[in-house]
Amino acid sequence: MSDQESTRRDPEQLLDRMETADCHYCDGDLDVGEYKDSAAILCEDCGTPAVRVW
Numbered sequence: 001m002s003d004q005e006s007t008r009r010d011p012e013q014l015l016d017r018m019e020t021a022d023c024h025y026c027d028g029d030l031d032v033g034e035y036k037d038s039a040a041i042l043c044e045d046c047g048t049p050a051v052r053v054w
């Protein structure tokens with residue numbers, strides 16, 4: 001048993017941390033999406049990946 005699994009990159013976990021964050025470009029809501037073939041947090045309005053907010 002190990003806690004290491006919880007340290008892997010989990011977009012839903014990131015989204016949870018960003019629940020109060022808005023898109024810096026259009027103030028839209030952030031959601032889990034796909035960017036460059038991998039899971040990412042994206043603005044659901046303008047599609048801008050919010051990868052450097054935290």
Ligand SMILES: [Zn+2]
Binds near residue numbers: 025027043046047048
């Ligand atoms: Zn946006």
